[in-house]
Amino acid sequence: MIARTMLLRMADSKKMEAFVKGSRFSAGTTARFIAGEDAAAIVAPVRELNAAGITVSLDFLGESVRTREEVEVTMRTYKSVFETISAQNLKANVSIKLTALGLDIDSDFCYHNMCELLDVAGPVQFIRIDMESTAYTQITLDLFYRLWNEGNYRNVGVVIQAYLRRSAADVEDLIKNNVRVRLCKGAYKEPAELAFPDKADVDANYVALMKRLLSDGNYPGIATHDPAMIAATTAWAKDQNIPSDRYEFQMLYGIRRDLQNQLVKDGYRMRVYTPFGTHWYPYFMRRLAERPANLWFVLKNMLRS
Numbered sequence: 001m002i003a004r005t006m007l008l009r010m011a012d013s014k015k016m017e018a019f020v021k022g023s024r025f026s027a028g029t030t031a032r033f034i035a036g037e038d039a040a041a042i043v044a045p046v047r048e049l050n051a052a053g054i055t056v057s058l059d060f061l062g063e064s065v066r067t068r069e070e071v072e073v074t075m076r077t078y079k080s081v082f083e084t085i086s087a088q089n090l091k092a093n094v095s096i097k098l099t100a101l102g103l104d105i106d107s108d109f110c111y112h113n114m115c116e117l118l119d120v121a122g123p124v125q126f127i128r129i130d131m132e133s134t135a136y137t138q139i140t141l142d143l144f145y146r147l148w149n150e151g152n153y154r155n156v157g158v159v160i161q162a163y164l165r166r167s168a169a170d171v172e173d174l175i176k177n178n179v180r181v182r183l184c185k186g187a188y189k190e191p192a193e194l195a196f197p198d199k200a201d202v203d204a205n206y207v208a209l210m211k212r213l214l215s216d217g218n219y220p221g222i223a224t225h226d227p228a229m230i231a232a233t234t235a236w237a238k239d240q241n242i243p244s245d246r247y248e249f250q251m252l253y254g255i256r257r258d259l260q261n262q263l264v265k266d267g268y269r270m271r272v273y274t275p276f277g278t279h280w281y282p283y284f285m286r287r288l289a290e291r292p293a294n295l296w297f298v299l300k301n302m303l304r305s
């Protein structure tokens, strides 16, 4: 718990980011969790996953962007990702954080950037809006509903975090609107007024929301590496006669590959969230916070480099 809190604080620290990136941090250390540095580098890892029967969601790393120039780079990169997906016939969609599209600069600017990308994506490509910390929950959902109601876009979905107390109500609204939801536990450090502090409560809420989404939602993404959550999902699907093509499991690149392959072998759909880019620090630190044992892996690589 202390290690998690410390690592999540470090994830937000620019000073620590400069230190870690300037240290003897070998490419091999991050390569376990990050697919490559640019849009061209993602083709091989995506092909490999597709060949194993796994679809992908591509995330260009970069969040909390403060300048319009940085947003331009993000926009260009996502456009080239869409081109690569169709030119190379990859089985992939994309995931985007609204702060990477300028949410902190101006929410109208961010909205229009999302519209532009959804137009480039077209009806066959899908964009998932990742969920960030609670500073952004409401504004992210507001912007999403604006895209849904005003822009009339249907090739877009959102993420709900089971650790948030508000999520049951949010899920009901999203079900009513037939929105595609990814369900995850939640990766940020949040106060107890907003998020369940105990893992048992987060897990119980995850199972309750999973059941609602599987029964009445639109093709939910069950995003977890937790065998107990996965077992609860397959058991509920069996109990309710919900076929395995009505939902998909989702996991992160490089995490529990054994379980990813096993689920595919067992006939379930699996999508792997695959990040790329050079701004890997906050993403990487959140992965360490989820499993401080990963620190040993990092330290071993640092000593080797």
Ligand SMILES: Cc1cc2nc3c(=O)[nH]c(=O)nc-3n(C[C@H](O)[C@H](O)[C@H](O)COP(=O)(O)OP(=O)(O)OC[C@H]3O[C@@H](n4cnc5c(N)ncnc54)[C@H](O)[C@@H]3O)c2cc1C
Residues within 6 Å of the ligand: 129, 130, 131, 132, 159, 161, 184, 185, 186, 187, 188, 223, 224, 225, 226, 227, 250, 251, 252, 255, 256, 272, 273, 286, 287, 288, 290, 291, 294
């Ligand atoms: C596809 C996908 C998209 C996501 N999108 C978002 C998002 O938009 N917003 C958000 O807040 N969070 C997001 N997350 C992160 C999520 O909220 C959790 O922080 C993360 O998935 C860990 O929770 P868990 O469900 O795997 O269960 P946990 O209870 O944390 O872990 C269960 C088991 O999974 C394995 N495991 C979990 N994490 C790791 C790790 N880092 N390294 C190695 N093993 C691990 C371990 O065996 C662990 O015992 C996403 C996760 C996935 C899989």
